[in-house]
Amino acid sequence: MFLSTFEKQLDSKRRIVVPQDFRAALSGPFDGIFCFPSIEADCLEAGGKALFDRYQGVIDELPFGDPLRSALETSVLGGMARLSFDTAGRITLPDTLCEMFGLTDWVAVVGLGERFQIWSREAFQAHRAAQRELARDGLAALRAQQRVARIGGAA
Secondary structure: OEOOEEEEEOOOOOEEEOOHHHHHHOOOOOOEEEEEEOOOOOOEEEEOHHHHHHHHHHHHHOOOOOHHHHHHHHHHHOOOEEEEOOOOOEEEOOHHHHHHHOOOOEEEEEEOEOOEEEEEHHHHHHHHHHHHHHHHHHHHHHHHHHHHHHHHHHO
């Protein structure tokens, strides 16, 4: 499981050290990660074979020729890079992916359970603030619904 947030600096060759805990959580057919442009945010999505299999399973559920299937194939499979670890535990991010999301210097590597994301540090700071607000509002609404359900069920 990928947990926590780490700030890492890209070197001149676009390499970053993947946190040791993240490397330990990866298991798959090769020593590295699958990485592609995230569908849900302006960052890179990454993970091991389990993440790749999950996306492939969603794609396989859709009939061949379905526009959503084509969009997912293009976005996920067409944008995917297999990034191997070097002896220092680093991956080299492709130029195209770095340019797409402005990854030039400091990045945030953000654990999200079975996957992680790689953001420009500044973009992640704004995203994190927005997500905290969304989580705060969503949790308050969920608690209110639960109270109504308890009160309604007791009457």
